[in-house]
Amino acid sequence: MGFDYDLLVRNGLVHYYAEGKFLSPTRKVFYESFVTDVVTWTTMIDRTCSDEAMKLFGSMLVSDVEPNEVTMIAVLYAYSNKGNAGVGKTIHEHVQKKNVNCSLNLLNALLDMYVKWGCLTTAKETFDNMKVRDVFSWTSMVNGYAKLGDLLAARKFFNDMPERNFIVCALSACGQLGCMDLGQWIHQHYLNRRRIQPSMILGNVLMDMYAKYGRINSATELFGEMPKRNLVSWNTMIARYAGNAKQALTLFKEMKTMGLKPNDITFVAVLSACNHGGLVSQDIEHFESMARDYDVDPKKEHYVCVTELLERVGRLEKLIS
Template sequence: MPPPLLPRLPTSPLKARFLPRILLEFFSSSAKPEWNSNHKLIITHPVLSIMESCNSMAELKQIQAHMTRTGLLAHRFPASRVLAFCVLSDYGDLNHARLVFAQIPDPNTYIWNTMIRGYTKAQLPRSSLFLFCQMIRAHVVMDSRTLVFVLKACEQFSEVFLGEEIHCMIFKLGFDSDLLVQNGLTHFYVKNGLLESARKVFDELCQRDVVSWTTMIDGYSQKGLPDEALRLFYRMLLMSIQPNEVTMITVLSAISQLGHLRLGKLVHEYIRKSDLNVTINLMNALVDMYGKCDCVDSAREVFDSMGIKDVFSWTSMVNAYAKCGDLQLARKFFDSMPERNAVSWSSMIAAYAQSNHAKEALDLFHEMIAMRVKPIDATLVSVLSACAQSGCLDLGRWIYDHFINGKIIKLRMNLANAFIDMYAKCGDIKAAARLFNEMPERDIVSWNAMIMAYAVHGYGKEALILFEHLKSKGMVPDDITFVGVLSACSHAGLVVEGQRHFKDMKSIFGLEPKSVHYACQIDLLGKVGLLEDAYELARSTPMEPDEAGWGALLNACRMHGNVELGKYAGDKLLGLDPGDSGIYVLLSSMYATRNKWDDVKKVRRMMRDRGVKKTPGCSSIEVDGKFHEFFVADISHVRSKDIYLTLDNIYLQLRIEGYVPKS
């Protein structure tokens, strides 16, 4: 609805004296808007008091027209209040603010600051800096707020040097001891991830308030350094600085990363006993902390105690149930949500994808699209993971064409990595390589994904070439990198290279090999027939080999017919997981290749006695975006008769051409 019109303004001088009273009565029921952040400002002028309750540009322009006609707008303070509404109110108009600013003959520091702040709020940092330069050229005396607003503008640039230049200016102008400015500097460096620079500014502060400590604690928490964040919080308490609710939210975030439940409960008790303003955001942080610490009962207790819940409260509970593996309750909470946003949908999709429920994840994604909810990066990362699990290459390609080529979502690094992984696992190695080569910047995850892609597709030499390229770029490989490198050597049968890279892990890069790396080496040695060497490596590992290690040895024994060593590996495997039907199948196959039929019968009898059933073979295919699964002797598909009839025709044509199937 359009805003209500003001009463007709009186034109005679006598009636004009009564105008403020009329307007005051008209706006008496209006709530105080949130655009006026200066709560200490006391305004006694009736017309200006009315403007403080203004909540639309239509109302503001009518009041401004009256102020112009009566000459009130010619004064600096009334003009500054009109300007403040235009740039700070959610109902404001920055273009109108420019016109007002241009008409002020001699704007003071507050007015310049207001315009700079307005440009920053409107995500126009270049305009903020341009106005700041004009302010300098006009020799206007700046104050601490000027520099804080300019630093806020600098945070919106990817280049750090702009903020560093403002830092130099701060020293030259003598603001290096101003707490407000130094807090702004700390926040700037934290926002850009430069924790060393932020800590240097923080340590040089002559005095620190709760904002100083909270900014630095939040920086460590956001950067994935929860231990350092909590150490700083402990120092803050020792300094008798009273934390506020924002401090506690950052502390709870750090505890969530550590999964330290006992510490989380201590902090919760501290919040209960303190005089903190317990906001909905703080309560949400508590729910999130308990969920990430695998204490879903406490998360539910906090959730149930909340008088007001928002979408993040519900989403935190969805995440809590998903993390503890209760997908049914997570979905029940998701379906019960009074409102959902993209984060809510992403959380439930991620829960399915991370639990290998690819079909449910993709079904929910299709439902999300049907509801016209725009996905975010995290949504697509989870959906692409589900595509990789189920082999839905067509859907993965559609996502790229629709969201990336369609300019709906920007292809950031984490999303590009997910696409590479999806393409590789769905068999399109060329698309994975093309996307990798087109990436303007890459992290170690990008390199790992591409190395692993080459490795699993049998391109061992290409994987090793890429590994050398990685090192030449100054990147430091991690343990995941070496899984790809050693897998590549195993697939390509490169024994010498594999042994060299395995030694380099610890001697050059300081990485202690894990069970997965030993499994790769056992697989490498076993595949080329060096079974005794593979066995000795399995026996000499610092940790007991897992299913992958003994499984690699058993498979190698099956390939090369070493029944005695294979039986030993099989016994080790059955001791680790006696319910895995694949172990019995491998053992049976090994015995069958050596015509040891009595042993084959023993394995089958063992399966019957233990109640182990062979997992039926499964194949899948995607047609027009729909996923179809088929098991051995499966007739559940709606078109099973047509499918089997087509297969019979294919077999008939093969026999006509002379094909004889192996027995």
Template sequence: MPYPDLYTTSAPPPFLRRLLRFLSAFPRPKWNSNRNLVVTHPILSVMESCDSMVHLKQIQARLTTAGLMSDRFPASRVLAFCALSDPSDMAHAGLVFRGISSPNPYIWNTMIRGYNRANLPLSGFSCFRRMVRDRVEMDSRSFVFVLKSCEQLLEASAGEGIHCVACKAGFMSHLLVGNGLVRFYATQGALASARRVFDSLSERDVVSWTTMIDGYSESRKPHEALRLFYQMLMTDTQPNGITFVAILSAISQLGELKFAKLVHDNIGRSGIDASINLLNALVDMYGKCGSVADAKEVFDEMPIKDVFSWTSMMSAYAKCGNLDLARQLFDTMPERNVITWSSIIAAYSQSNQPKEAVQLFYEMIAAHVKPIDATLVSVLSACAMLGCLDLGRWIYEHYVDGKMIRLSVKLANAFIDMYAKCGDIAEATKLFDEMPEKDVVSWNTMILAYAVHGYSKDALFLFEHMKNTQLMPDDITFVGVLSACCHGGLVVEGRRHFADMKSIFGIEPKGVHYACLVDLFGKFGLLKEAHELVRGMPVEPDGAAWGALLNACRMQGNVELGKFAGEMLLGLEPGDSGIYVLMANLYATRREWDDVKKVRKMMKERGVKKTPGRSSIELDGKFHDFHVADVSHLQSKEIYTTLNNIYTQLKIEGYVPWTKC
């Protein structure tokens, strides 16, 4: 017996209207996103509110018994539930799919979508290839869904192949396909290709503009994002909330408060309902632009706040250097996620408070919050400052060797830096050599590591090897190269590399580069050349250059030039106690004790105090600081007794302390 129409837009009979009213009282499941579909068949009406695989199989059994599963529409609804519910069941979806004769584009598209949702992009891509191979009818959504498969595959060539198919099949005039290609290329970082597709679109909607603007913003090209946004405003296309979130991210990168306020005003005039994501973006933008007051105003006026709202406000305080308020906000948050923990840890690490950063990391682990790679990058930076090699090694063994976190290039760079600064240059070298992909930071970190540890030839050899890659050295690279020359006493090589910076690589030397070369000249008594180098700087010499010259004069005992360099340096940094110490040591080398007293008197009059030397050790997750002649530690008596025993044993072995000033 033929069954009634499966779906219709006309008024259903009275008994079906009652059934539909009853079913409409229940919320529609997430898998069923088609709000315009009106189903009138009794069994299929129940199917529309299905919310579990057990329920589905019961419905499917009834459909099979009634002989309805041979029809494409009932089969497509069963397939949609299997592929699009949460969690999905793609194995069962495959069985249903194979039982459908002549599946239409909607059914093929549902399979591709399902594979994407199940993180099986290769299966989704293969599904589309079958459509092409078997010359199955496809629509614009087929290309959109398979491009999302390509995004997950992270293979640009796969998406380029889809682009070719779209051109040959005549789908490039479809806006949906064009937008999908712009999105694909933008997410791959291929902005030139994305822009070519964008410029070739015969028509553009808000999605086209927003996708391209967001691509520029995500690729850290805020100026291009702003230019495109202004072009969009010149057209009849009105930005939506997502457009403004993208442009606010771009302004955050620029840190331009003037632009921030202009766009904020534009949002107010546009009449767009401010979503929580948009308000969060405003808080984040003002924080990164340095305006805590504006960030706080938006935050306080938010009708609803989520964990990202609190995290953005906390980060705003931290960005502006107010760690106390950032910590207060962190401690009072109603909810925290891994981004919250990562942000506060990064704030302490970047503010040179590594102990607090590490302590927070321990608390995070105790709270059973799994860190992400950004968390570990900040913690490793803190480990490098503290010399916590054991913690750094544990992080690698637990998270990287334990396959809990993928070793990205950025994370590998952080490990190399940590190993090098903690003295394990062998492990740093091993990790660098094993990296399948390296960026400029990777090479810079390793070159600097070699230079600091006195392996000058290794640093310069690595630099020559870097020049044979596709990567271009930057100003940080040359800090490492010149430091290597300085540590190795390679005057000729230092001069050559300094000259090559501008003549070959187009890099204008900065104060730190001049300081490296001045330091190199000073070690070999070339004070006249060092002084001429500082005086010949194209910009006003900074503290690094004068400090290097002062230190060179101290090493060579040149009081006259050293006094001049010291006076210049004090004019720039009068509160730096290290300058006074250097000058006092300079006078002491010539036994000019009256001048030493003058320096000490000057320090006293200016209220400058010498920062006391200290050491720090970590024991069982706790840090212990020790200053000169410190007796504040609870076990100071036992500590000094042990140190005296060690010193006595050293003297017995013939150790003589070096007391040269």
């Protein structure tokens, strides 16, 4: 219909394929684009692996498209996982030279990069120059000094945190920043030793942190000890058992017997479990029950789960029909 030449449409396609992790069509649309803008480049950098992201950023710099703040955040997180301190400092200098808007999120990305590489001196300089800090900023510094073995400095940063009483924020940051050791330290040395009984929200955050990094037994133990559970508690456990379809579906059944109504997040976890287990009939049944029994409208994530499984077993026409 001729819309493939419209930049807005092509950006929408790149974003759609990238969100669904369909990397081949994502690259095809991107490399066939005659015109690109900062949105096109940023989407590609943000949704590809570290190596490819770094190459794309290099290509972007020699193009006529200027990176913006969102681009730089995506680049920094890519470099923080795989890169070197020299390149990272060059990126920092580029941000300063081009007067890129240094939002809190961008500064936190810089901080995270330096901490992961053990450049604590530069990290502290960045931290000290920040006019505004949040729990991610403080948690990054605590984690950096703890990994370095300087527990006195780590404890001082932890004690100086203006929001340190909001342990939920700190543990959530640990989960998102990959600070498993620090999160476990807070749990054991701050909560357990002080005999602080985790609230339901705190229990959910702890459980999610452990499960996210493969500590399923620890997560399950916390889940079993919780005097009260809400939908988030059940969703967390079902999602983390996605690789074990039988266990995930057993939890889903138990959740419903407790009178809790599943939501769209629950069904993403359930359908993912069926996908991993190759349970075609159950996958279709749960998908059809969403709107029929629970008034939950299927979203892109649900269609992706079902489509992948049906395509794998050669029954894609079932979904179309």
